[in-house]
Amino acid sequence: MLRHFTQTRSIHSTRTLFNLKAAIADAIPKRREELLRIKKNFSDVKVGDITVGSVLTGMRGNQSMYWESTTLDPNEGIRFHGRTIADCQKMLPGAPEDNGDGEFLPESMLWLLMTGEIPTEEQSRQLTQELAERGAKLPSHTEKLLTSLPRDMHPMTQLAIALASMNKESIFAKKYEEGSIGKKDYWEYIYEDVLNLIAVLPRITGKIYSSLVNDGEPLGHFNVEKDWSYNIASLLGMTVRDSVNVHSLTKERSNDFVNLIRLYCGIHVDHEGGNVSAHTTHLVGSALSDPYLSYSSGIMGLAGPLHGLAAQEVVRFLVEMENDVDSVENVKQVEDYLWKVLNSNRVIPGYGHAVLRKPDPRFDAMLNFTEARPQEFKSNAKVQLMKNLSKIAPRVLQKHGKTKNPYPNVDSASGILFHHYGIDQLLFITVIFGCSRAMGPLSQLVWDRILGIPIERPKSLDLSSIKKLCKI
Ligand SMILES: CC(=O)SCCNC(=O)CCNC(=O)[C@H](O)C(C)(C)COP(=O)(O)OP(=O)(O)OC[C@H]1O[C@@H](n2cnc3c(N)ncnc32)[C@H](O)[C@@H]1OP(=O)(O)O
Ligand SMILES: O=C([O-])CC(=O)C(=O)O
Incomplete structure (x- = not known):
């Protein structure tokens, strides 16, 4: 059933709005006005140049989408309305029963994504209940x-x-x-x-x-x-x-x-x-x-x-590699395994990224989860292999020389942790x-x-247009 937000809105200020829809409604007039003003006065401002290279390589580096809630820096990773993962871990409310010891709730993140504001405990609780x-x-x-x-x-x-x-x-x-x-x-x-x-x-x-x-x-x-x-x-x-x-x-x-x-x-x-x-x-x-x-x-x-299926592929990869090597500590055997994959023209799942040029901070966050529980993970060879790989694979990928980012992305750590607790259906x-x-x-x-963002419809180019542009 549709919830009515206008009543709540008239009684509360943004700070005390407990209903997410009311908080969004409160933010709308200013944001609509800002976007309209920019569209009207600054539509001619250049964002960048689109090159033939970008057209032929999946629009890489082409800044042409409007996106509100998150921004990715190639070296620092993702920010959620300007907040790093560590900020979110400090600021976003967790489950009341964890008394501040657990992770923040995705519901708190949803509030941040939708409104740009860190929710209060009460707002997070209300949204959790509503969901x-x-x-x-x-x-x-x-x-x-x-x-x-x-x-x-x-x-x-x-x-x-x-x-x-x-x-x-x-x-x-x-x-x-x-x-x-x-x-x-x-x-x-x-x-x-x-x-x-x-x-x-x-x-x-x-x-x-x-x-x-x-x-x-x-x-x-x-x-x-x-x-x-x-x-x-x-x-x-x-x-x-x-x-x-x-x-x-x-x-x-x-x-x-x-x-x-x-x-x-x-x-x-x-x-x-x-x-x-x-x-x-x-x-x-x-x-x-x-x-x-x-x-x-x-x-x-x-x-x-x-993309996301790499999470599954990494777990399959770790399971197979662990079976293949004598010990996950045997660096030479792990390196040989990686070379075998690369030489057969396949990718190392969980490594590389289209934008990131440093290890993914989401990978670090998953790793920190294991490091906070050394007893839990110490005898899991696949988890150890995941950690060892994060040091070995970048060296191998750098030597291989193709990958622009040889570091682990988030998928290289996540699935194996679920697997550790018993989610063994890899697919x-x-x-x-x-x-x-x-x-x-x-x-x-x-x-x-x-904001009334219109239908997306970029212009495409055929080879003869590209050749004309290149004066070939
Ligand atoms: C949640 C996520 O989606 S995170 C990404 C998850 N995906 C993976 O982990 C799969 C493995 N990684 C990859 O395939 C790639 O790094 C991608 C798809 C993530 C990014 O692709 P691109 O932006 O094209 O990467 P990049 O510009 O570095 O590619 C250059 C070359 O290196 C190769 N390369 C990139 N990453 C790897 C890798 N992990 N292993 C082997 N080769 C790689 C590319 O296939 C490409 O080869 P080509 O010139 O023969 O076509
Ligand atoms: O940003 C990308 O292209 C892939 C990725 O890491 C994600 O979607 O989480």
Whole structure:
């Protein structure tokens, strides 16, 4: 049901607005005015030159997208409305029951992405509760559809299908079809769809996973009193209460797993606009396809091995390499393994990046998670191999001489940590990425509609036009 924000807005100042929609509404007039003023007065200002090289190499370095909530610096990594990961870890509220000891909640990050403001504990709590209420039920047709899919269909394909099927629920699509809304109102209904979509991701994820490992029988139940990440963990059967606790985790280890999900989902939300999943969501949304269709398309991009699927590929890579070498400490054997891959013209998954030119700070954040728990991880050879590789692979890639960035990206650490706690369905790992990535691109989609960003339609060039430009 559509929530009315205007009443809350008239009573509270931005600081005390507890409802996310009210906080966004409060920020709209200033931002719309700013963008309009810039469009009117500065549209001729040059951003940069587009080269033939950029046209022929995936638009690399071409600054031509408007993106609100995150910016990527090649050397320093991602910032969320100007805040580094470390800032977010200091400032964003975590789960009340963790008393400041756990990771921040992805819900707190969602508030930051949508509003540009650090939420208070109360705002974070309210949003957590709102998402839990919205996400308590999966539409029955989506549930049935997921049940009917072949068990061996790739989990990312299942996720994309489930999301696309929810287009049936789209409030925006319905209003648009009725002709009952004008351009200025679009954002309100896009917002409702976006929140409903993010809210059901734990349920969709749990359903896909239970179909893989438990004949479709639920492994846990959704607890409306709990946060989004906790519910993901429960539905994967990884909590002591609220799930069958598949791996008999102790309370402490289960709590660590929940915090791993919070950390992972908190920092994978967005990587500015140009990455494949974000750009696709934005592009499809620019045709006014509703958020379910837009993000389903984003998921299909995330499912590519050069993008999000690298998370799965890294785990497969580590498992295979560990089997192949005598010891993960044997540097020579690890190097030889890497050369074998490179010489067969394949990529080392988890290494390299289209924009970053230093180790990914998200990789460091995942590594810090293991370093804070030395006892937990010390006897896991694959986790040790992941760490050793982060020193060995850059040397090998530098010697190989092709890769512009020889350092680890986020995918090189993340999946193996889930695997460590028992998520051993390797093809499933990127689905958790898909839960997180919804938050950034879909926040942008709300702002795209607030600001009236038009349909995206770059001009393409054929070879004869390129030759003419090159005077060939
Ligand atoms: C969440 C994420 O999406 S993070 C990225 C996850 N993807 C991976 O980890 C897959 C492995 N990495 C790669 O394939 C690449 O580094 C990408 C796709 C991430 C970036 O691609 P690009 O911007 O084209 O990288 P770059 O400009 O450095 O590529 C130059 C050459 O080095 C190669 N190269 C880049 N990374 C690697 C790697 N990890 N292993 C081997 N070769 C590599 C490229 O394939 C390219 O070869 P080519 O000239 O024969 O076509
Ligand atoms: O920025 C990119 O191109 C890829 C990436 O790391 C992400 O999307 O998280």
